[in-house]
Structure formats: C-alpha cells, structure tokens
Amino acid sequence: xxxxxxxxxALKGKFSxxxxxxxxxxxxxxxPAKDLIAALTYLRDEFxxxxxxxxxxxxWAEGVSPRFAVVYHVFSTTRHVYLRVVAACxxxxxxxxxxxxxxxxxxxxxxxxxxxxxxxTFAGHPDLRRILMWDGYPYFPLRKEFPLAGIETVLPDAExxxxxxxxxxxxxxxxxxxxxxxxxxxxTEAEPRAKDEAWSERRAKPEEPKSQP
Amino acid sequence: xxxxxxxxxxxxKIEGEVVVSRVDSIINWIRSNSMWPMPMGxxxxxxxLMGVAASRFDIARFGAEVMRFxxxxxxxxxxxxxxxxxxxxxxxxxxxxxxxxxWVIAMGACASSGGMYRSYATLQGVDRIVPVDVYISxxxxxxxxxxxxxxxxxxxxxxxxxxxxxxSA
Numbered sequence: 001x002x003x004x005x006x007x008x009x010a011l012k013g014k015f016s017x018x019x020x021x022x023x024x025x026x027x028x029x030x031x032p033a034k035d036l037i038a039a040l041t042y043l044r045d046e047f048x049x050x051x052x053x054x055x056x057x058x059x060w061a062e063g064v065s066p067r068f069a070v071v072y073h074v075f076s077t078t079r080h081v082y083l084r085v086v087a088a089c090x091x092x093x094x095x096x097x098x099x100x101x102x103x104x105x106x107x108x109x110x111x112x113x114x115x116x117x118x119x120x121t122f123a124g125h126p127d128l129r130r131i132l133m134w135d136g137y138p139y140f141p142l143r144k145e146f147p148l149a150g151i152e153t154v155l156p157d158a159e160x161x162x163x164x165x166x167x168x169x170x171x172x173x174x175x176x177x178x179x180x181x182x183x184x185x186x187x188t189e190a191e192p193r194a195k196d197e198a199w200s201e202r203r204a205k206p207e208e209p210k211s212q213p
Numbered sequence: 214x215x216x217x218x219x220x221x222x223x224x225x226k227i228e229g230e231v232v233v234s235r236v237d238s239i240i241n242w243i244r245s246n247s248m249w250p251m252p253m254g255x256x257x258x259x260x261x262l263m264g265v266a267a268s269r270f271d272i273a274r275f276g277a278e279v280m281r282f283x284x285x286x287x288x289x290x291x292x293x294x295x296x297x298x299x300x301x302x303x304x305x306x307x308x309x310x311x312x313x314x315x316w317v318i319a320m321g322a323c324a325s326s327g328g329m330y331r332s333y334a335t336l337q338g339v340d341r342i343v344p345v346d347v348y349i350s351x352x353x354x355x356x357x358x359x360x361x362x363x364x365x366x367x368x369x370x371x372x373x374x375x376x377x378x379x380x381s382a
Contacts, residue, residue: 133334134299141333150333157302164305166341168298171331 007047007083015039026082036087037098040072044103049074049083052100055110057118061144068095068120089120099125117142149173240375244288244314245367246276251287251311253304256294258321261353270356275363284310289366290343291359295323296336305342313382316370318362319345322352 008027012018015035021028031039043049053073060067066088074083089095099122100107111122112131119140122128129135134156139146149170155161250272252262265272272278281287284307296304308317319339322328325348327337339345346369347362 132299139333146333148332155302156299157305160302160305160342164342166301166336168333169337171327171333171335171337173331 007043007049007081010047011039011043014042021084021086023084026084028084028086031085031087033087033090033097036085037100037103039085040074040100040103043074043083043085047083048076048078051075051077052104052106052110053082055100055107055114057114057120057142059118059142059144065092066090067092068118070097070114070120072100095120096123097121098123101125116140119143236376237374238371240379241371241373244375245370247279248275248277248289248316248363248367248370249279249281249287250277251284251290251307252280252282253290253292253307254294255292255296255300255304256323258293258324258353261356262291262293262320262359265356265359270360272360272363275360275367277363284308285312287311288314289316289318291318291320292324292339292343292345293320293353295328295330296339296342297334298336299334301336301339301342304339308343314373314375314378316346316366317343318359318366319348320359320362321349321354325350328352 008020008029011029011031012020015031015038017032017035018039019030021030029039051074053075054071056071056073058069058071060069068089070087070089072085072087074085075081087097089097095118097120099111101111101122102124108125108127109131111125112127112129114120115122115125115128116130116132117140130137133141136156138153139151141150147170149172150168152170153168155164155166155168161167252259254262264270266278266280277289284290288311290308290311292304308315317339319325323330323335324339325345327335329352331337336342347366349358349362351358
C-alpha cells in the first residue's frame with residue numbers, strides 16, 4: 001500500500017502537529033482538533049478519500065486528559081485504501097469538534113450517534129439531535145462513568161408514564177449475559193473475541209505462539 | 214273453525230335446527246375462534262411470527278390468520294421482540310387504541326423479561342406497560358410455541374364471564 005502511506009506522510013508534512021498513531025491495520029494519524037477539517041478536506045480532495053466509513057467516539061476514562069477523541073475512518077473507492085484519522089477534543093468537560101457534514105453528508109448520522117452516546121458536540125452540524133436514545137434523555141450512555149445497567153429516570157412519554165407508573169429502571173445485572181461470577185468460568189474463554197476463527201478452509205489456522213519468555 | 218297452534222316449543226320444520234346454550238359460551242366461542250392478531254413485530258421474533266402465519270405452521274387453523282396492522286381492527290397484540298424504552302410508549306399507545314376486549318401475548322424472552330438485553334435502553338418486560346395474558350419462552354420461540362400460546366389464550370378466553378363484563382362495562 002505505498003499510495004496510502006504517501007497520504008499519511010503527506011498529511012504529516014502538511015500539518016506539523018499531526019503525528020503517527022499505532023495501528024494494526026491501516027495507517028493512522030493523530031490530528032489536532034484545530035487542523036481536523038483542513039486535514040480531512042486535504043485527504044478528500046488530494047488523495048480521493050471520497051467515502052467516510054465511520055465516525056466513532058472514544059472515552060479514555062475520567063481523569064485522563066484529553067478524555068474524548070473521535071475516530072474517522074476514510075476510504076477511497078477509486079484506490080481502495082483506508083486511512084484512520086483521530087482527533088482529541090480539547091475540552092474534557094464539554095468536548096466539541098468541528099463537524100464533517102460539509103465534507104461527507106454521511107457524517108450526519110454518525111456524528112449524531114457520537115453526540116448521543118458520548119455528548120461530544122459537533123460545531124456546524126445541521127441537525128445535532130439524539131439518534132438512538134430519545135430527546136430529553138439526561139445521560140450519555142457510553143461514557144465511562146455511566147453504568148451498563150442504566151440510571152433510573154422517567155419514560156419518554158409523560159402520559160404513558162402517568163398511566164402505567166412505569167419508569168426507566170436500572171436493569172438487573174446479576175446472572176445476565178455480560179456478568180459472570182468471578183472464579184466460575186474463565187473470562188478469557190467466555191469472551192467472544194477470544195475465539196479466533198479467522199481461519200477457514202482456504203486460510204490455515206495460525207500457529208500458537210511457542211516460546212513464552 | 215279456528216285452529217290453535219298446538220306446538221308449544223319451536224317448530225324445527227320452520228325454524229331449522231336450534232342449539233340452546235349460554236350467552237357466555239356463545240360470545241367466548243366467537244371471540245376465541247376469530248382472534249385477529251396485531252403483530253407488534255419489534256425484532257427477530259417477528260420473523261418467527263411470519264413463519265407461524267405462513268403455510269407450514271398455518272395459524273389460520275386456529276382462526277387467527279388475519280394479521281391486522283391497525284390496532285382498531287385487532288383483538289390480540291403479539292409483542293414479538295425487544296421493547297426499548299424509546300419504543301415502549303408507542304407500544305402502550307397502540308394497545309390503548311385497540312378496541313376491547315383485547316389480549317396481549319408476550320412472545321419470546323425479550324418481550325417477557327428484557328431477555329439478554331439487561332441494559333440502560335431496554336424495557337425489562339413488556340408487562341411493565343401493558344397487561345400480558347400469555348408469555349412465550351424462547352429466543353426466539355418455535356412457531357409451535359406460538360400456536361400453543363394461542364391455544365392457551367383461547368382456553369383462557371373461553372373461561373371469561375363475557376356477558377357480565379359486557380353489562381358492567
């Protein structure tokens with residue numbers, strides 16, 4: 001993939017604050033928030049990254065600074081290469097980044113989901129509403145301090161809530177699929193990602209690493 | 214000469230066959246054998262619900278083949294799938310639009326109890342917002358289980374005191 005390495009190198013040459021990012025697959029670049037839109041525009045116009053595959057948020061936990069980052073996966077449909085661009089949000093309390101909707105209209109819903117789950121606002125977004133949770137939901141569920149079970153709050157519809165006396169409750173976690181009593185099962189084996197089934201008839205099963213230092 | 218009608222009871226030659234029964238039994242017989250479902254398909258259970266309606270399992274054998282996509286024309290809401298908190302008020306409103314008498318079947322683990330979705334976004338059992346008559350276990354349930362639930366619901370309807378409920382309503 002010499003072409004895409006060129007794109008990453010050129011990006012670092014054009015934006016002096018851009019740095020390499022460790023990656024297991026496609027090349028990845030860290031970009032400061034102020035250069036984000038310029039860098040994405042540069043990639044789209046000069047290197048034909050005409051497709052925004054995904055926009056994902058990352059919460060690096062409370063106390064870490066910068067706490068929030070947004071990951072952009074871009075793809076070139078003419079050159080068939082991927083590139084990952086990561087921008088950290090400067091403000092940890094009210095994270096914000098410029099919106100990429102003007103570059104790729106497909107960014108619209110990705111950024112809405114990112115806002116819905118992490119509370120990262122995208123300046124210049126035409127319609128920044130929640131997309132999965134309902135309007136008026138008071139929390140951002142994928143932030144680290146938010147428990148998986150949820151926090152008790154009211155139903156989205158006040159009439160139905162008054163009629164049924166139902167509330168959004170913290171879900172019972174014990175015995176659930178994501179909870180195992182410690183010691184009962186090997187958590188490493190229980191994790192779906194531990195079952196490496198990347199091999200098939202055509203691709204041999206990778207050898208177990210033999211030497212353990 | 215004036216002849217008086219000597220027959221005190223009905224004349225089967227004129228009026229045909231007559232069956233004597235109780236009002237409750239007749240109403241319940243009618244209700245239980247034409248139970249039009251409201252398919253509240255919310256997730257993968259809805260695929261299985263389609264299988265129940267199709268020819269192999271054929272819910273028409275039990276008089277419940279007329280899937281109505283309008284709550285005003287249906288008798289039995291089959292909640293098939295995961296009910297999120299965002300969807301829950303709509304499920305309740307659709308239930309409210311159904312004309313009485315109405316029944317609810319919670320199909321599958323998610324509708325019955327939240328199932329594997331023990332999370333901030335999922336209603337932990339549809340019985341928190343609507344009264345459920347029959348629960349079906351399974352993830353998703355086999356079509357036979359849905360038929361069994363329908364038969365159980367029919368048995369329940371046949372025991373109702375319909376005329377009394379109608380008069381007191």
